[in-house]
Amino acid sequence: MSWRATFLLLAVLSLAAAKYRRYDGHRVYRVVPSKGHHLDLLNKLAHENKKEITFWKAAYVTNKPADVMVSPQVKNSFLAALKKNGVKYSVLVEDVQKLIDKQRPTGAAGGKFSWDDYYPLEDVYKWIKSLPAKYPGIVTTVVGGYSYENREIVGVNISFGTNRPIVVLEGTIHAREWISTAAVTWMLNQILTSTNSTVRSIVDQFNYYILPVYNPDGYKYTFTDDRMWRKTLQPHLPCMGADPNRNWDHRWSEEGASNNPCDGKYHGPRAFSEIEIRTVSKFLASLGRDLQLYMAFHSYSQLLMYPYGSFP
Template sequence: MPVTLFIKKFLFLIPLIALVLCEKTRFDNYVLYKVLVENDQHYRILVDLKNNNFKYDIWNDHISLGRYVDIMSSPEDKAELEKLFQKYELKYEIANENIQEVIDKENAIIKTYTRSNIRSMEWNAYYTLDHIYGWLDDVAAAYPNVASIVIAGKSYEGRDIKGLKISHGPGRRVIFIESGIHAREWISMTSACYVINELLISNNTQAHAAAQDYDWYIFPVTNPDGYVYSHEQNRLWRKSRRPIGNNFGVDLNRNWNSNWLVVGASTNPQSLTYAGPGPFSEPETRALSNFIRSIGDKIDLYLSVHSFGQYLLVPFGNSTGAYANYYDAVNIGRRAMGALAVRYGTLYQTGNIAEVLYLATGGSDEWVKEHVRVPLVYCVELRDRGLNGFLLPEDEILPNNQEYMDGVLELIYQAERFGYMNSGSRIHISMFILLITFFISFL
């Protein structure tokens, strides 16, 4: 073997060797603070902390006035952080004194999927990438006439970016769902799988009608390398896993070529919001964007699913301006979130990214809206509002998924009422009305 080729192969193996040698990251006695942003000074201090001090993990993508910010600190750094709070009169409370205890409890609800038994998938649990992908393969095998595996491309470490297409025949418009672009947002992955379950496997007649009316493309894990790493090494890992100097990973939801690096992203590879060396620099975003563009003229509704915060957001994140069909999108979204709230009373806020939260650009939803010109594009931030954050407990997983599905079906219904998504014909009754009728029947 030529020396240069050997060196290249060895360099490629260095990150893998390091992974084998390193121990799994633990968060013993790591503290989670909830800090109130009361004024402009507080806002500037916390944004500076997020962008320039990487000792702390600020869980919120979005910092804005009048809201709480969730900040995790190691036990070694907590005294310094509390001094900062006191110096600038930042009101705070301790939400959790030992993050590792929560992670240990969560480990107990990571289940094993039984191959060739699609109904063995449980909806109050989390699953590894292998089990999710195995389930997708089995669903496609169980419903060969309507379901098929689609591969958007490969991740940096060579994993498939795997999704499922559901189609009852040609000529239908498309609903596209991508989730799991941030590795630690585990609830987004299971919510995508739950939508598949409702469309094909469950007894949900409204969902079955939606499956027949539209072609669905659902990608539960669009950052497979990061998701595997969040299971095997660091539960709170967010980014991809490509080596960047002495650091790893890019925030894949800041890497899309729509107002790239304009605001709300970082040029520092240490940052959780590092946007990469250039737009579409990462194999994951290049692959997914190419796949989306290949069917873009057929897509009527696009959902980018994240956690947490309970928001339904429309593009764009660089301005509070009412761009494109803003008023229709917001009205449709608010009605859908009204239906979502009926089941458990969970409240979502709807609006554009900049007006509801803060300025941020480079996300998949913005690129899809700007460049593919999909009529209805939303970014969904699932449960909760910060009590558990990324570590959503067992008793909230199924309720989250159920209400999210209610919201998706109502989005379709309301979109049809507003003159969008013209291939629909069977979702005649609002989910909101159905759920109200359901509750009245028990009075």
């Protein structure tokens, strides 16, 4: 290889590496706001430093810990504000980049799909599409909708017979919540393979539509550009993406959502502005009255929220 080709190759490789956003020195603090003004302070700091301070776990009630990721640029001023106001905190994650490096897919299963690793979109879809041949007459693949970059939102229908109530399971509507795709595919696999008689007597009563990666553009983006991406990829100037889970028409733009296009909880310019929500919503409506249960999986918070999650 000539020196010119070597130089070009190195340049391309370093560009590819530079593309993936790094979080070196970003720390996550577990903060316990014990007074109302502590909550106000945390939310104000995050609001004023959107790019530097991000909630991993929101500060919405006193005496419940909030987890806050803080960049090295504002670390000192953030800690000074906490100390000045007597807010207790501890370090939860010393260096977010190290955590991201640990989570990168290892490919250790040698092309086999497992639940000991994370998988890029193509591998998740490949596994989903392999299921009908393994379970003929029970599993069919479905396209629940489409993404802004025109990807199919691929899922499965599991049918154990006619006239059964329908259960819908959804994972990774928020792009970075990889564990929800793992959780949903794990359940999918259990529904198909469990030999436990108690499990079978329950799961066989229903039919299922399962969408393990609701936000495929965003999910792919977390592997190629930014591990912490949450939204869709549709441009909403001056930023990109809306929070698809704040884009339904039920109580659209009310509490818990932001009207700032640069915020992670941006609700979009109008309900159903995101094609993912528009198309999957139509798909769900087409299931009719047999649709009895819809479960969405997120990470993290250890919360079970039931209809409707928008109510306090």
